[in-house]
Amino acid sequence: MLEIIQLPVLNDNYIYLLHEPVGGKTAVVDPALAQPVLDELQRRGWHLDFIFNTHHHSDHVGGNLALKQHSGCRILAPQADSHRIPGIDQALSDGDKIALGAVNFSILATPGHTSGHIVFYADEEQVLFCGDTLFVMGCGRLFEGSPEQMWQSLQKLRALPPQTKVYCAHEYTLANGRFALTVEPDNAVLNARMGEVKKLRSENIPTVPSTIALERATNPFFRADEASVKAAVGQPDASPLAVFTEIRKRKDKF
Ligand code: ZN
Numbered sequence: 133m134l135e136i137i138q139l140p141v142l143n144d145n146y147i148y149l150l151h152e153p154v155g156g157k158t159a160v161v162d163p164a165l166a167q168p169v170l171d172e173l174q175r176r177g178w179h180l181d182f183i184f185n186t187h188h189h190s191d192h193v194g195g196n197l198a199l200k201q202h203s204g205c206r207i208l209a210p211q212a213d214s215h216r217i218p219g220i221d222q223a224l225s226d227g228d229k230i231a232l233g234a235v236n237f238s239i240l241a242t243p244g245h246t247s248g249h250i251v252f253y254a255d256e257e258q259v260l261f262c263g264d265t266l267f268v269m270g271c272g273r274l275f276e277g278s279p280e281q282m283w284q285s286l287q288k289l290r291a292l293p294p295q296t297k298v299y300c301a302h303e304y305t306l307a308n309g310r311f312a313l314t315v316e317p318d319n320a321v322l323n324a325r326m327g328e329v330k331k332l333r334s335e336n337i338p339t340v341p342s343t344i345a346l347e348r349a350t351n352p353f354f355r356a357d358e359a360s361v362k363a364a365v366g367q368p369d370a371s372p373l374a375v376f377t378e379i380r381k382r383k384d385k386f
């Protein structure tokens with residue numbers, strides 16, 4: 133129903149081209165650059181209808197204006213970031229619904245990495261485009277939000293159906309996994325996954341998408357309320373928020 137094309141750009145960014153074949157509608161999520169998107173559109177004979185931005189950072193909106201100029205596409209982006217999203221046409225807030233042809237997306241607000249960050253969740257397809265909020269075995273740095281905001285945002289994503297595919301905006305998996313192992317060295321699923329991740333990266337194959345289920349089993353930032361993680365940071369009786377805050381602090385210094 134929804135074709136998803138993953139374009140690796142810059143050092144470690146992923147741009148996603150989404151194509152709904154029935155209505156022939158196409159969107160791009162977080163175009164860091166315009167040219168790789170234009171090349172791919174041309175190769176496939178697709179016309180760009182929408183840009184979806186998760187947040188205002190330049191490695192997510194860098195291609196906005198050139199793509200809009202080229203295609204006349206509409207730019208949908210967070211309401212809270214309206215003043216700093218180049219070319220924004222439609223401002224999105226938590227709970228909004230948008231459509232790419234026959235595919236419906238729900239907008240969830242996930243502040244933390246930035247104050248206005250949103251994610252795009254296709255309910256029926258069970259695919260999530262989460263920008264820099266959730267990464268494979270990691271989460272975004274807290275540039276504008278508080279640990280409490282990010283912990284709440286991650287809990288929102290953690291509650292999505294387990295089979296949901298997670299398309300994040302960066303290939304940070306190897307470094308994230310190495311850090312995750314310092315928190316939970318005895319997590320068997322994590323260890324097995326790191327084996328797979330190392331093999332994939334040695335062949336330059338993306339480790340994205342992940343799934344919510346896999347993140348629940350291996351992502352320390354999803355697991356701040358697990359006894360094993362609380363114990364690992366030496367705070368067996370601390371609140372999940374305190375544990376999350378401590379893990380985030382450690383990762384910043386890792
Ligand atoms: Zn960012």
Ligand code: FE
Nearest residue numbers: 189191264301
């Ligand atoms: Fe980014």
